[in-house]
Amino acid sequence: MMPDQEKGLSSLRRALALLRIVARGDPAGMRLKDIASAAGCSQSTAHRALQDLMAEGFVEQVEGGKRYRPSLDFFVLAARAGQAGGIRDLARPVLLRLATTLSDTIFFLVRNGYDAVCLDRVEGPFPIRSFTGDIGGKVPLGLGQGSLAILAHLPEAEQEEVIRFNIPRLIDRGFLDEAGLRAAIARAREQGWVNLNTGLIPGMAGAGVPVIDTQGRPVAALSVGTLAERLGPERLPGVVRILKTEADNLAAGLNPFDVTLRYPLRSLSNVRP
Amino acid sequence: MMPDQEKGLSSLRRALALLRIVARGDPAGMRLKDIASAAGCSQSTAHRALQDLMAEGFVEQVEGGKRYRPSLDFFVLAARAGQAGGIRDLARPVLLRLATTLSDTIFFLVRNGYDAVCLDRVEGPFPIRSFTGDIGGKVPLGLGQGSLAILAHLPEAEQEEVIRFNIPRLIDRGFLDEAGLRAAIARAREQGWVNLNTGLIPGMAGAGVPVIDTQGRPVAALSVGTLAERLGPERLPGVVRILKTEADNLAAGLNPFDVTLRYPLRSLSNVRP
DNA sequence: TGATATTATTCCGATATATGGAATTTTTAT
DNA sequence: ATAAAAATTCCATATATCGGAATAATATCA
Numbered sequence: 146m147m148p149d150q151e152k153g154l155s156s157l158r159r160a161l162a163l164l165r166i167v168a169r170g171d172p173a174g175m176r177l178k179d180i181a182s183a184a185g186c187s188q189s190t191a192h193r194a195l196q197d198l199m200a201e202g203f204v205e206q207v208e209g210g211k212r213y214r215p216s217l218d219f220f221v222l223a224a225r226a227g228q229a230g231g232i233r234d235l236a237r238p239v240l241l242r243l244a245t246t247l248s249d250t251i252f253f254l255v256r257n258g259y260d261a262v263c264l265d266r267v268e269g270p271f272p273i274r275s276f277t278g279d280i281g282g283k284v285p286l287g288l289g290q291g292s293l294a295i296l297a298h299l300p301e302a303e304q305e306e307v308i309r310f311n312i313p314r315l316i317d318r319g320f321l322d323e324a325g326l327r328a329a330i331a332r333a334r335e336q337g338w339v340n341l342n343t344g345l346i347p348g349m350a351g352a353g354v355p356v357i358d359t360q361g362r363p364v365a366a367l368s369v370g371t372l373a374e375r376l377g378p379e380r381l382p383g384v385v386r387i388l389k390t391e392a393d394n395l396a397a398g399l400n401p402f403d404v405t406l407r408y409p410l411r412s413l414s415n416v417r418p
Numbered sequence: 419m420m421p422d423q424e425k426g427l428s429s430l431r432r433a434l435a436l437l438r439i440v441a442r443g444d445p446a447g448m449r450l451k452d453i454a455s456a457a458g459c460s461q462s463t464a465h466r467a468l469q470d471l472m473a474e475g476f477v478e479q480v481e482g483g484k485r486y487r488p489s490l491d492f493f494v495l496a497a498r499a500g501q502a503g504g505i506r507d508l509a510r511p512v513l514l515r516l517a518t519t520l521s522d523t524i525f526f527l528v529r530n531g532y533d534a535v536c537l538d539r540v541e542g543p544f545p546i547r548s549f550t551g552d553i554g555g556k557v558p559l560g561l562g563q564g565s566l567a568i569l570a571h572l573p574e575a576e577q578e579e580v581i582r583f584n585i586p587r588l589i590d591r592g593f594l595d596e597a598g599l600r601a602a603i604a605r606a607r608e609q610g611w612v613n614l615n616t617g618l619i620p621g622m623a624g625a626g627v628p629v630i631d632t633q634g635r636p637v638a639a640l641s642v643g644t645l646a647e648r649l650g651p652e653r654l655p656g657v658v659r660i661l662k663t664e665a666d667n668l669a670a671g672l673n674p675f676d677v678t679l680r681y682p683l684r685s686l687s688n689v690r691p
Numbered sequence: 692t693g694a695t696a697t698t699a700t701t702c703c704g705a706t707a708t709a710t711g712g713a714a715t716t717t718t719t720a721t
Numbered sequence: 722a723t724a725a726a727a728a729t730t731c732c733a734t735a736t737a738t739c740g741g742a743a744t745a746a747t748a749t750c751a
Contacts, residue, residue: 157430157467162474168496168498169495172498173503174503201431201434201435203434215499217502217528217530219496220496220502221530222441222496223441223496224493224553224554224555225442225488226487229490257490257491267541268514268540281494281496281497282497283494
C-alpha cells in the first residue's frame with residue numbers, strides 16, 4: 146500500500162529495522178507477516194533475518210507459538226546503554242540522597258536530541274505518574290519539569306530549533322501552545338528552575354532543575370514529583386535549593402564524561418516534525 | 419590470536435555480535451580497532467557495520483571522538499523489551515503496594531534460562547545493594563533471595579540441570595558450595611520462601627517468594643531487601659505473608675501471558691558452564 | 692611544535708550472500 | 722473435518738559483502 150521505504154538499504158539496516166519493529170510492537174509478540182509488511186520486505190527475508198536475530202539472542206519466540214518478541218537478553222544488554230557514557234552511575238547516589246532527604250519521587254533525565262529520556266527514578270511514598278513514565282521513557286523537550294528545565298537552558302539558537310521541532314509534538318500531546326511554552330521557558334530561565342502543577346493528575350506537582358556541564362550545556366535534569374500540597378510556598382524554596390545543590394554536585398563529577406549526544410536519529414525516533 | 423569464532427556467520431549475525439560487543443564494552447565508548455578484533459573481523463567490515471548501526475540509531479559516536487558506544491535510543495528501545503510479554507506492567511502496582519506497605523526495598527525478578535533478571539525495583543528508605551544491582555541486572559539462579567526462590571521451586575529435573583550449570587558460576591562469585599546450595603534449596607522449598615542474611619553488606623537481610631504461574635512454573639519472584647534488624651523473628655513472618663499474598667495476586671493476572679522463556683541463549687549470556 | 696606511529700576510512704574486484712517468488716508444510720479458523 | 726491463512730523452505734539470479742591495500746585522519750612522542 147504505502148510507498149516503499151527508501152530503497153537499497155543494506156541487508157543489515159533492514160534487519161535492524163526489523164528488530165526495531167519487533168521491539169516496538171506488541172509485548173506479547175508479533176506475527177511474521179505483520180513484521181514483514183511493516184518492514185516492507187518479503188516474508189522470506191523477514192523470516193531469515195528473524196532467525197538470525199533469534200540465534201543472536203535479540204529476539205525470541207513465545208513458547209509454543211510463532212510470534213516474535215524482543216528477548217529479555219536484549220533488555221539486559223541494553224540496560225547498560227542507559228549509562229550514557231557513565232552518567233547514570235554518577236547520578237544514582239544523588240538520587241538516593243534526594244529521595245531520602247525529600248521523601249518524594251525523584252527523576253533523572255538526560256537530553257537526547259529533541260527529547261529527554263528518563264534514565265533513573267526513585268519512588269517516594271506516593272505513586273506519581275510522570276510524562277516519561279518508566280525508566281527508559283522519553284518525552285519531547287519542554288514537557289514536564291525536568292524536560293522543560295533542560296530546554297530552558299539551551300543556547301538560544303539550539304533552543305529555537307528544538308522549539309520549532311517540538312511545538313507540533315507538544316500540541317499533539319495536548320499541552321501548551323507556543324506562547325505558553327515560551328512564557329514557561331522564560332520563567333524557567335530566569336529562575337533557574339521549573340515548577341509546574343500541570344501534572345498528569347490533578348493534585349500533583351513537581352519541580353525540576355537542569356544539570357549543567359562544564360561547557361555550560363544542560364545535559365540532564367533532576368526533578369521531583371509529589372502531591373501539590375507538598376510543594377506549597379513554604380516548602381518549595383527549600384526543595385529547589387536542595388535540587389540545585391545536588392545538580393551542582395552531579396555536574397562537578399561530569400567533567401571526564403562527554404554526555405553530549407549527537408543529533409537525533411530519525412530512524413529511532415518516531416517523531417513527526 | 420584466539421581461534422576464529424564459528425566461520426560463515428551471516429553478515430547480520432556478525433553485525434549483531436558487534437552491537438553486543440559495543441553494548442557490553444566501556445560505557446565511554448570503544449575504538450574501532452578493538453571492536454573489530456574482539457569480533458574477529460577486519461576493520462573494514464566492522465567499520466561498515468558500525469556505520470549501519472549508527473544510521474539505524476543503535477550505536478553512536480562520542481561527540482568529537484571516534485569511539486563507539488551504545489546509543490540512548492537503543493536503551494529506550496529495549497526498555498520496552500523488559501516487558502517480557504507484559505509482565506512488568508502487571509507487577510508494577512504490586513511493587514508499589516509492597517513498597518508502601520513494608521517501607522523497604524522491593525525487587526521483581528523473572529527467570530531467564532539459568533539466570534534471574536531484575537525487571538523492576540522500588541526503593542525503600544535504606545540504600546540496598548543487591549546481587550542483581552540495577553534494573554536489567556542478572557544473577558545466576560540460586561544467588562540472592564528471589565533468585566533462590568525461583569530455583570527452589572523448579573521441577574526437579576530442571577532444577578538439577580540448573581544446579582549443575584550454575585555451581586561453577588556461583589562458586590566463582592564466592593558464594594556457597596554445592597552442599598550449602600542444596601540445603602538452602604531444600605529449606606526454601608519446604609517453607610515456600612527464602613530468608614537470607616548473606617547480603618552483600620553485613621547488617622542487611624532479605625526475603626523472597628516465588629511467583630508461580632498457572633502451570634505451576636516459578637516464572638518470577640518478589641523479594642524485599644532491608645536492614646537485618648528489620649527482618650527479625652517478630653517482623654519476618656508478617657513480611658513473608660504479605661509477599662506471598664502479592665505473589666498470588668500477581669500470579670492470578672498471569673494467565674493470559676506466556677512468560678515461559680525459551681532456553682538460554684548462549685550468545686547473549688556470557689556464562690561459563 | 693614537528694615528526695612518526697597508530698588508527699580510521701575509502702576503494703576495489705572476486706566471491707559469497709541476500710533477495711523475492713513459488714512450492715510446501717504447518718497452524719489457525721470455520 | 723475442511724478450508725484459509727500463515728510460516729517455512731527452496732531456488733536461480735542479482736547484488737551486497739568481504740578483507741587487503743591505499744589513503745586520510747588522529748594520537749603520540751620528542
